[in-house]
Amino acid sequence: xxxxxxxxxxxxxxxxxxxxxxxxxxxxxxxxxxxxxxxxxxxxxxxxxxxxxxxxxxxxxxxxxxxxxxxxxxxxxxxxxxxxxxxxxxxxxxxxxxxxxxxxxxxxxxxxxxxxxxxxxxxxxxxxxxxxxxxxxxxxxxxxxxxxxxxxxxxxxxxxxxxxxxxxxxxxxxxxxxxxxxxxxxxxxxxxxxxxxxxxxxxxxxxxxxxxxxxxxxxxxxxxxxxxxxxxxxxxxxxxxxxxxxxxxxxxxxxxxxxxxxxxxxxxxxxxxxxxxxxxxxxxxxxxxxxxxxxxxxxxxxxxxxxxxxxxxxxxxxxxxxxxxxxxxxxxxxxxxxxxxxxxxxxxxxxxxxxxxxxxxxxxxxxxxxxxxxxxxxxxxxxxxxxxxxxxxxxxxxxxxxxxxxxxxxxxxxxxxx
Numbered sequence: 154x155x156x157x158x159x160x161x162x163x164x165x166x167x168x169x170x171x172x173x174x175x176x177x178x179x180x181x182x183x184x185x186x187x188x189x190x191x192x193x194x195x196x197x198x199x200x201x202x203x204x205x206x207x208x209x210x211x212x213x214x215x216x217x218x219x220x221x222x223x224x225x226x227x228x229x230x231x232x233x234x235x236x237x238x239x240x241x242x243x244x245x246x247x248x249x250x251x252x253x254x255x256x257x258x259x260x261x262x263x264x265x266x267x268x269x270x271x272x273x274x275x276x277x278x279x280x281x282x283x284x285x286x287x288x289x290x291x292x293x294x295x296x297x298x299x300x301x302x303x304x305x306x307x308x309x310x311x312x313x314x315x316x317x318x319x320x321x322x323x324x325x326x327x328x329x330x331x332x333x334x335x336x337x338x339x340x341x342x343x344x345x346x347x348x349x350x351x352x353x354x355x356x357x358x359x360x361x362x363x364x365x366x367x368x369x370x371x372x373x374x375x376x377x378x379x380x381x382x383x384x385x386x387x388x389x390x391x392x393x394x395x396x397x398x399x400x401x402x403x404x405x406x407x408x409x410x411x412x413x414x415x416x417x418x419x420x421x422x423x424x425x426x427x428x429x430x431x432x433x434x435x436x437x438x439x440x441x442x443x444x445x446x447x448x449x450x451x452x453x454x455x456x457x458x459x460x461x462x463x464x465x466x467x468x469x470x471x472x473x474x475x476x477x478x479x480x481x482x483x484x485x486x487x488x489x490x491x492x493x494x495x496x497x498x499x500x501x502x503x504x505x506x507x508x509x510x511x512x513x514x515x516x517x518x519x520x521x522x523x524x525x526x527x528x529x530x531x532x533x534x535x536x537x538x539x540x541x542x543x544x545x546x547x548x549x550x551x552x553x554x555x556x557x558x559x560x561x562x563x564x565x566x567x568x569x570x571x
Contacts, residue, residue: 158183265314417460
């Protein structure tokens with residue numbers, strides 16, 4: 154797909170700024186500069202998002218928008234691990250294997266919205282057969298070449314995913330990542346507003362697959378997504394964050410089984426709730442009493458990670474780790490002990506101050522810079538920083554919030570030591 158002159162240009166300028174290369178131009182008429190710059194920029198992005206792909210010479214990269222929208226290697230590997238676990242029930246345990254081996258039924262993956270093929274490539278390793286579907290001809294052709302480069306024995310189809318679904322008899326797992334842009338290029342988030350509309354295809358998907366995995370916008374309310382798709386078929390909800398930033402909402406659907414679990418994932422840390430736990434402790438009301446601020450010096454403050462914050466099951470979290478909520482809307486927690494495996498950041502409280510000028514003068518004495526977070530507080534970080542006259546950074550972390558007594562307070566902390 155790329156001639157030798159263009160490939161050589163890409164190799165020679167792989168680490169350079171594409172903007173400068175574009176301004177400089179290329180005197181060799183055999184070099185397709187537009188394609189070359191796309192490949193250079195794509196590989197530079199892949200070093201960050203897809204390091205194992207960036208290490209493979211010959212991988213072809215799509216335009217910048219596709220690269221920014223594609224899954225990272227970390228989230229793609231998470232989906233592969235998820236598939237492996239979900240499929241474990243399809244494989245007979247070793248002690249049950251008969252003396253005369255019986256051919257195991259092949260397990261298959263059908264990705265109806267293949268895109269650049271990142272999720273598909275990693276998930277396909279778990280299956281005996283894998284089919285990639287993409288309606289964009291250029292993207293499909295590019296991905297097909299990449300599968301060959303990576304020596305992937307997979308099937309590719311350039312067609313509309315909905316049409317392929319109609320023609321499919323059965324697949325063990327069907328994966329969909331509906332497009333979140335409308336016909337005018339604007340962003341969409343609701344399930345019904347994405348392409349394809351999974352709500353319209355749900356019954357057919359469940360009929361033709363043992364398991365359906367949906368990748369949805371992290372902007373969606375997971376409870377609303379479950380309600381829209383049907384609480385009777387959603388078996389698992391996965392809120393996936395990388396570097397404490399929510400990246401994906403994954404829903405696992407099946408017409409078989411019962412119950413539902415919610416998994417909050419941040420990097421390699423994973424915490425799960427059952428549906429009953431989320432319901433039972435949704436209105437958890439044990440809050441800390443801040444009538445005597447001195448009682449909370451040298452205790453520990455916990456800030457849940459982004460996936461927990463998105464899940465909103467704070468009562469279940471408090472019950473699981475035996476921590477106290479600071480206040481109903483603060484989403485901060487306190488404990489008298491250090492909890493090493495808490496799913497989030499941990500801090501040691503050094504002092505608690507009211508917003509009284511005299512209190513601030515006492516408790517901020519000697520502090521010239523601090524990292525500031527505001528939760529359920531009337532001032533923004535910038536406004537509070539200006540008022541406190543503190544520079545950014547340093548080893549002090551200040552949490553400005555409203556306590557259970559409806560008082561504005563500053564919790565002055567340092568990161569908890571392991």
